Amino acid sequence: AQRVTQPEKLLSVFKGAPVELKCNYSYSGSPELFWYVQYSRQRLQLLLRHISRESIKGFTADLNKGETSFHLKKPFAQEEDSAMYYCALSGPTTSGSRLTFGEGTQLTVNP
Amino acid sequence: ETGVTQSPTHLIKTRGQQVTLRCSSQSGHNTVSWYQQALGQGPQFIFQYYREEENGRGNFPPRFSGLQFPNYSSELNVNALELDDSALYLCASSLRGRSYNEQFFGPGTRLTVL
Numbered sequence: 001a002q003r004v005t006q007p008e009k010l011l012s013v014f015k016g017a018p019v020e021l022k023c024n025y026s027y028s029g030s031p032e033l034f035w036y037v038q039y040s041r042q043r044l045q046l047l048l049r050h051i052s053r054e055s056i057k058g059f060t061a062d063l064n065k066g067e068t069s070f071h072l073k074k075p076f077a078q079e080e081d082s083a084m085y086y087c088a089l090s091g092p093t094t095s096g097s098r099l100t101f102g103e104g105t106q107l108t109v110n111p
Numbered sequence: 112e113t114g115v116t117q118s119p120t121h122l123i124k125t126r127g128q129q130v131t132l133r134c135s136s137q138s139g140h141n142t143v144s145w146y147q148q149a150l151g152q153g154p155q156f157i158f159q160y161y162r163e164e165e166n167g168r169g170n171f172p173p174r175f176s177g178l179q180f181p182n183y184s185s186e187l188n189v190n191a192l193e194l195d196d197s198a199l200y201l202c203a204s205s206l207r208g209r210s211y212n213e214q215f216f217g218p219g220t221r222l223t224v225l
Contacts, residue, residue, distance in 0.1 A: 004153075034213075044154070044201065044216040086153050098144065098167055099203075099214060101153030 002027045004089050006102035013077050014110050021072040021105045023061075023087030032090040033063055033070040034099070039083045047072075047085070057081070077109045113138045115204050115217035123223045124192050132187040132220045134202030142166070143185040144214060145177060146201040154201055160185055161207055189222075197224045 003026045013019050025031060033050040048056045050063040050070060061072045070087060087102040116135045124130050136143050142161045146154035156169035160179035174190040183204070189196055199221050203214035 006153075009151075043218045046213055046215075049213070088153075098156040098159060098169065099146075099154070100156065101146075103151075103153045 002031070002089055002091065002100045004087050004100050004102035006085075006087055006105050008105050009103065010106050010108070012108045012110060015079055016076050019074050019077040019081070019107065019109075021085050021087075021107065023070045023072065023102060025068050025070065025087070025089050027068075027089055027091075029091065033061070034088045034090065035059070035061055035070075035072050036086045036088055036101070037083050038086070044086070077107075079109045079111060082107055082109045115202060115215050117200075117202050117217040117220050119220060120218070121221045121223075123225065125225050126192055126194060128192050128224075129188065129190045130192060130222060132189075132200050132202075132222070134185045134187070134204075134217060136183045136185070136202075136204030137215050140204035140206050140215070141183055142205045142207045143179055143183065144203045144205070145185070145187045146203065147171070148199040148201055148219070149195075150198070157187070192224045194224050197222060 005024045007022050035047040036044050037047040038044045059074045061070050063070050084104050084106050086104045088099045090099050115137050118133045144159040145157040148154040157171050158168040159166045163179045176188045178186045199219040201219045202217045205214045
């Protein structure tokens, strides 16, 4: 069974401080890992995916298969980063399989 | 490019009733997935439709059913509503066959069961 765990429901940091949102997963195979973000009064949207290895809005995430983690990091948080963040896992990429989400972390960046 | 749309926005039903939620997928997409998001929880996969057939199902009872139409729009039907069915229902569309499974979400339908 596939499972995603986000240990922190709430995370509060000050503007300019580093931020790390934790995500651990369990999956027997090669998963696709994603971070989705939901800003206030907006729909859920993809932030980044591990296969692209890109930085979006200053955020990066590295897949650590040994620790089964996919933590989201940003060196200098901005107030506009305040949002709900969901880590998600998907099975085989070409089969149109389901996304399994964690419970989410509400990030608040204080001025 | 038209994004994913869902209707209605809000809905109030009573226990035992039936409800139908609708979703129009993003232009060019051929796969629709439905998720249930209870308050304070992450979205939970209900099922997925591809080529008008169910293509994977989560841990939901048979009273949750769906349809996909030739234009790739979709419906989620829930029979014999229970209080615990109160949630935000999200529809997501994607293009099967791409190198990654990016799903685009609609704004959701908020269902309240009294």
